[in-house]
Amino acid sequence: MGSLLYGNSGTEIGFDDRSLMHLQVVITAKLRRRESFLFTWTNSAESGSGRSSIWFAQGSAIVYRFAGSRAPSLNRDWIETLMLSANSAGGLQFSSEPIAESTALPGLRPT
Structure with missing residues (x-):
């Protein structure tokens, strides 16, 4: 389980490595263009459930672990x-990774 660490407050958000890598690509692309944006996710049950949001802007302290x-x-x-x-x-x-659509023809079972 990887983590996104945000700001000086020590906010740490857990994501599996695959999800974190995809978030890194998107967040980095937005910040390279100097575009600020809100990031929202659903908290795990261990974190109390619910939703959380943070604001990303130029100069935000971000660590991908x-x-x-x-x-x-x-x-x-x-x-x-x-x-x-x-x-x-x-x-x-x-959002979770979209499930790839099957390329199998109707009526045929994948092997």
């Missing part, structure tokens, strides 16, 4: 979904 040493592969569709969310009026809403 990955549990594993290997970088996960990237899913272009997931990055696009997260980026569309980040560019919306509501800001970046974390």
